[in-house]
Amino acid sequence: MPLQVGDQAPDFTLRDGTGQQNVTLADFAGRPLVLAFYALAFTGG
Amino acid sequence: MQGFVEAYDQFVALDTQIIGVSVDPWPAANAFAGSLGADFPLLGDWPLNRVSKAYDVYNEERYVAGRVTYVIDGSGVIRAVIDEPRDMERHSRDALAAVRALTG
Numbered sequence: 001m002p003l004q005v006g007d008q009a010p011d012f013t014l015r016d017g018t019g020q021q022n023v024t025l026a027d028f029a030g031r032p033l034v035l036a037f038y039a040l041a042f043t044g045g
Numbered sequence: 046m047q048g049f050v051e052a053y054d055q056f057v058a059l060d061t062q063i064i065g066v067s068v069d070p071w072p073a074a075n076a077f078a079g080s081l082g083a084d085f086p087l088l089g090d091w092p093l094n095r096v097s098k099a100y101d102v103y104n105e106e107r108y109v110a111g112r113v114t115y116v117i118d119g120s121g122v123i124r125a126v127i128d129e130p131r132d133m134e135r136h137s138r139d140a141l142a143a144v145r146a147l148t149g
Contacts, residue, residue, distance in 0.1 A: 002102055002128050004123065005126055006122065007123045008122060008123070009100075009115065009121045010099040012095070012096040012099060012100075014064075014066065014090060016088065017071065017074075017078065017087075019071050023064070023088060025121060028119075029119060029121065031060045031062065032062070032116060033061070033062050033064065033116075033117045034049070034061060034062070034140045034144070035066060035114070035117060036046065036115075037065075037110040037113050037114070038065060039107075039110060040067055041067060041076065
């Protein structure tokens with residue numbers, strides 16, 4: 001069951017596309033963020 | 046993710062960042078972003094699937110993240126949840142509508 005509208009989004013840390021730096025939720029404070037989960041690279045959707 | 050690639054400019058116009066997340070190691074996610082021509086990052090939630098688990102989208106049987114899109118406002122509050130495993134077009138379309146409602 002995914003999180004619900006009105007919930008606080010959990011903090012997250014992900015490695016960026018260079019593999020060298022982290023991307024966190026706080027990086028996007030003040031503007032909207034779309035977090036789109038999908039199954040695997042090179043699959044549909 | 047193709048829908049987000051096609052709608053990307055509209056999200057940018059609304060000062061909105063898109064991030065795609067999968068359980069892939071970052072080089073695979075990166076390669077996929079390149080093949081899609083995505084101008085936004087696809088990041089790898091690997092190897093512990095922590096983010097997928099924190100957002101309650103991790104599928105323990107298939108070892109992948111489910112197809113769920115969250116729209117998060119500038120205060121970190123979830124403002125839309127698109128939980129749709131089949132109609133992929135709905136993710137970008139509904140997310141864009143939610144962002145418009147936020148920023149309108």
